Amino acid sequence: MSLLEVRDLEVHFPIKSGTLFQRTVGAVKAVDGVDLDIEAGTTFGLVGESGCGKSTLGRAIMRLIEPTKGSVTLDGQDILALSERKMRSVRRQFQMVFQDPMASLDPRQSVESLLTEPLRAHKFPGGSAGHAKRVRELLDVVGLPESVVNRYPHEFSGGQRQRLGIARALALNPALIIADEPVSALDVSIQAQVINLLKELQERFSLTYVVIAHDLAVVRHISKTVAVMYLGGIVEQAPAADLYRQPLHPYTKALMSAVPVPDPNVEETRSRILLQGDLPSPANPPAGCRFHTRCPWKQATKCDTERPALRELPLVAPGHKVACHYAEDILAGKITPHEVRPEEVELTPAGSSPGSIEATEAHVAGGLTPGGPPGAH
Amino acid sequence: MSVNEVVAGEPGGPAPATTEAAARPPSSLGREALRRLVRNPMAVVGMVLIAVFVLVAIFAPLIAPYSPTDNSWLDQVRPGQYPGPSAEHWLGIDPLGRDVFSRIIYGARQSLLIGVVSLALGAVAGIALGVLAGAFGGWVDTLVMRFVDIMLSVPGLLFAIAVAAMLGQSLTSVMIAIAVVNVPIFARLLRGEMLGQRGADYVLAARSLGISRSAIVFRHVLPNSFTPVIVQGTLTLALAIVEAAGLAFLGLSGSDPSAPEWGRMLTDAQETLTSAPMLAIYPGLAIVLAALGFTLVGESLREALDPKFRR
Amino acid sequence: MSLLEVRDLSVTFTRSGQQPVRAVDGVSFDVAAGQSVGIVGESGSGKSVTSLAVMGLLPSRGVSVGGTVTLDGNELTSMDQRALRDVRGRDVAMIFQDPMTSLNPVVTIGRQLTEVLIRHAGLAKGEAKAEAEQLLRRVGIPDPVRRLGEYPHQLSGGMRQRVMIAIAIACRPKLLIADEPTTALDVTIQAQILDLLRTLVAESGCGMIMITHDLGVVAGLCDDVHVMYSGRIVESAGTKDLFARPSHPYTDGLLQSIPRIDDDDPDNLLHTIPGSARDTVPWDRGCAFQPRCERAVAECLSGPPPVAELGTPIVPHPVRCVRPVGEDVILHEGNVAR
Structure with a gap:
């Protein structure tokens, strides 16, 4: 199971308007109908560009943002139905690792204090002596010396801070860790250290990970299953090796071809699918397939009217799910890409957007306009 | 490769030339800020001014050569002629035959008292309202903030005059008047800061750890929101001193007209401004220096505590 | 030259x-x-x-x-x-990481562009406007006439970076x-911008x-x-x-530690460079990378490391290291030139 x-x-943020009496004039559909099944002990990678809703999805799963619809079942327990009190005690089972280790550590807390806090809150056995022992254990596990217990976050380097963030997430022996861009704020030479640490910890404590990232290479390296998100929905999901060997959704193809490879010979020979224009506004997503406004494989029928479901292709690619009406035809080469002219997209209605998504996903808040070089590829 | 090998060379590890964290004693943000503060010459000037001001206020009876209300030198005063500085009277004698230096010294007492008490009252009430609004949000926030908006919409000085007029002329009403003016400043500031901090990642982290709401507010949000409040407090003290002088100047201070007070000294000096301008300049200078001290320290504190200056 | x-x-x-x-x-x-x-x-x-x-x-x-x-x-x-x-x-013109902070938020795109053209290229106002339109078209901004009247916040991140590039190439600089x-951009937008830069350099x-x-x-x-x-x-x-042929241990370590999208064996642990950039040695005492270096030897701390020329005079490949990757001898000041 x-x-x-x-x-x-579903996570829809209301868009409010009016100065004195606010009324809801629309919704930013940050997450719009997502199904996930995550096996214990594996890593599930969630990739997408800013504004696709991946961070919101992660937070909604943890119920740090209240979903507007749907269910989240952790270990057989529907956590969206829990009272706030009950929820607090369930939180020990799943933890989060954040992108910016500086922002996610209270600057006024010493290492000792920040690692003890969850232990005290959940009455971790052993009293204060037990807690002190646990703190040292945790530091050892993430590769920091015991001597740092009295230090403060600003005294550490970025990589060390992220180790502290991971230690804190591990404090209560969680089963699931949701890591939101765990390495993207770190220097390249430090990223590998943290990725390896996450892998080692997974083996050692049989952890389950959901890794949210925009970096497809990082996700590939760490995940067993990978899902690609676009405008609030999952467009493709498959075992990592399959997805990277043979992406089926046009968006995934474009995304993969856009990632620079640190090898000039590969860069010279690979073909690129340059997407035109920008992401449409999640407040007013395109009808039908959300990607049809930028899709080089867009067809005359179905694409702009019917939203494709995420479906498995048992015959051509078992275990590989894709949300595209024409996935088989594209795979078989029956449909070829054509030029795309960037389409006009309405601006996000003015008004206060919820702060939480503004912070994590820049595209949601700003006015979005389309464009791109007409036929630049 | 094991985790420990990976971090070899980080603090505690065998890093030959690392002068980072390993060598220094651990330092909290407060200590760091203090270190930056004492390195700033502006802050040092401000702190010296404040120290002089506070010491003078506390030890006024020891410093002042005479009582501020002693008018034994009335016989030396003639209309239009007031003795200037001399060995016995460093700053001369005022039209009522009192020693100006002693009055300035005792005036510091009055100013400090008004400043501290009104700041304390205003800050406590403002912080309470700010915490209420910032911690609960929602309709509590709306209610509190509308109330604060109403307070803000009345011009400060007018409000103070009204309070002084309503409660009668006394030191208490001056302090209450100034405090009331300060309440909305603190309330808004703290509430805004708390709302900002509530969206911070470390608050999200605390929530995901299952820390209770009240613990998050009091252990994380509030301490991290306090920096601007401390800065504002210092700046408000400067303002309170000026406001107290202003109210005294308008004749709205205590009922005893002979009490030494910088603002009142200014009022009194008005009548003799042409013949003895120095009588206005001395208390004016005292007000400016005291206010400057707090302003300098406030501004330097803002700089020292600003994360942008943190390295 | x-x-x-x-x-x-x-x-x-x-x-x-x-x-x-x-x-x-x-x-x-x-x-x-x-x-x-x-x-x-x-x-x-x-x-x-x-x-x-x-x-x-x-x-x-x-x-x-x-x-x-x-x-x-x-x-x-x-x-x-x-x-x-x-x-x-x-x-010379510069393009910065964050186009939002390097564009003036209260001035229209058009004015920011024409200002540069009038000041540096000495164009008249009318000419500058026509040229600005041309430039926006050149960096791939559709409907340039309308865009000229808009403010930076009305554009997406990718569009803003295109405007920055337009301003940078306005006076046909010799160096960009x-x-x-x-x-600051997403990968698909990054691909667009890199493609644009590649084209611009090739054309101009x-x-x-x-x-x-x-x-x-x-x-x-x-x-x-x-x-x-x-x-x-x-x-x-x-x-x-x-x-x-990455020859400095740092370059080599960096290349090996980057996860690749075309990795054949993603299950292995990544190669890592230990420590962080804080662990360093002043260059006059030795190699700054020495504390993190797997190939470090005693010579690394005996003064500034010499530059070894591993290439040819026509195809140079200088490396500041006493023990470059792939070299077994330890290089000293005396024996580095080949």
Whole structure:
């Protein structure tokens, strides 16, 4: 059975307007109908560009943002139905690792204090002596010396801070860790250290990970299953090796071809699918397939009217799910890409967007306009 | 490769030339800020001014050569002629035959008292409202903030005059008046800061750890929101001293007209401004220096505590 | 002669009461017309300071710049501010990481563009407007007439970066300096912008310096690469040469530690460089990378490491290391030249 089951999850942020009497004039559909099944002991990678809703999805799973619809079942327990009190005690089972280790550590807390806090809150056995022992254990596990217990976050380097963030997440022996861009704020030479640490910890404590990242290479390296998100929905999901060997969704193809490879010979020979224009506004997503406005494989029928479901292709690619009406035809080469002219997209309605997504996903808040070099590829 | 090997060379590890964290004693943000503060010459000037001001206020009876209300030198005063500085009277004698230096010294007492008490009252009430709004949000926030908006919409000085007029002329009403003016400043500041901090990642982290709401507010949000409040407090003290002088100047201070007070000294000096301008300049200078001290320290504190200056 | 010659550039920051910090130390490189040169490094390597020093954009207070920067025969470091302002924008232009902060938020795109054209290219107002429209079209902004009247916040991140590029190429500069131009952008938008830069350099024949931390960006865009560590260039080579034969242990470690999208065996642990950039040695005492280096030997701490030439006079490949990857002998001052 899956450790985590997500069904038809929706997070819509209301867009309010009016100065004195606010009324809802629309919604930013940050997450719009997502299903997930995550096996215990594996890593599930969630990739997408800013504004696709991946961070919001991660936070909604942890119920740090209340979903507007759907269910999240952790270890057989529907956590969206829990009271706030009950929820607090369930939180020990799943933890989060954040992108910016500086921002996610209270600058006024010493290492000792920040690692003890969850232990005290959940009455970790052993009293204060036990807690002190646990703190040292945790530091050892993430590769920091015991001598740092009295130090403060600003005294550490970025990589060390992220180790502290990971130690804190491990404090209560969680089963699931959701890591939101765990390495993207770090220097390249430090990223590898943290990725390896996450892998080692997974083996050692049989952890389950959901790794949210925009870096496809990082996700590939760490994940067993990878899902690609676009405008609030999952467009493709498959075992990592399959997805990277043979991406089926046009968006995934474009995304992969855009990632620079540190090898000039590969860069010279590979073909690129340059997407035109920018991401449409999640407040007013395109009808039908959300990607059809930028899709080089867009067809005359179905694409702009019918939203494709995420479906498995049992005959051509078992275990590989894709949300595209024409996935088989594209794979078989029956449909070829054509030029795309960037399409006009309405601006996000003015008004206060919820701060939480503004912070994590820049595209949601700003006015979005399309464009791109007409036929630049 | 094991984790420990990976971090060899980080603090505690065998890094030959690392002068980072390993060598220094651990330092909290507060200590760091203090270190930056004492390195700033502006802050040092401000702190010296404040120290002089506070010491003078506390030890006024020991410093002042005479009582501030002693008018034994009335016989030396003639209309239009007031004795200037001399060995016995460093700053001369005022039209009522009192020693100006002693009055300035005792005036510091009055100013400090008004400043501290009104700041304390205003800050406590403002912080309470700010915490209420910032911690609960929602309709509590709306209610508190509308109330604060109403307070803010009345011009400060007018409000103070109204309070002084309502409660009668006394030192208490001056302090209350100034405090009331300060309440919305603190309330808004703290509430805004708390709302900002509530969205910070470390608050999200604490929530995901299952820390209770009240613990998050009091252990994380509030301490991290306090920096601007401390800065504002210092700046408000400067303002309170000026405001107290202003109210005294308008004749709204205590009922005893002979009490030494910088603002009142200014009022009194008005009448003799042409013949003895120095009588206005001395208390004016005292007000400016005291206010400057707090302003300098406030501004330097803001700089020292600003994360942008943190390295 | 090269378009740009940087020789022995050094930048030292001094702050009262603190040890002076040498952010850039003895940096030399050339950029030829039509050539893209990558400067790669992590945060604190001095790559951005190098680009600011070339532009003459460092504040004069508390900063001392040494060495020479020669653009098309003109020495820039000794030039006065007035003359330098004319060079900037006309002969050299810069593209920054965050187009939102480098565009003026209260001035329309059109005015920001025409201002540059009027000031540096001496165009009349009408001409400038027509040229601005042309420029926006050239950087791939659809409906340029309407865009000219818009403000930066009305554009997406990718669009803003295109506008920045339009402003940068407005006066047909001889040299374009791009400082992490795509770091703030999504990969698909990054691909668009890199494609645009590639086209611009090919078409206009200007030289380009690409400052980046991303070796993938360098691989696809640059002809030559200089790898910086702790303020110095540790390895320089043609891009293909560098990726085929990374010889400084830092370059080698960095390349091995990057997870690749076309990795054949992603299940293994990544190669790591231990420690962080904080663990360092002053260059005059030895190699700054020594504390993190797997190949470190005693000689690494006996004074500044010599530069070994591993290439040929025509295809140079200098490496600042006493024990480059693939070399078994330990190189000393005496035996480095080959």
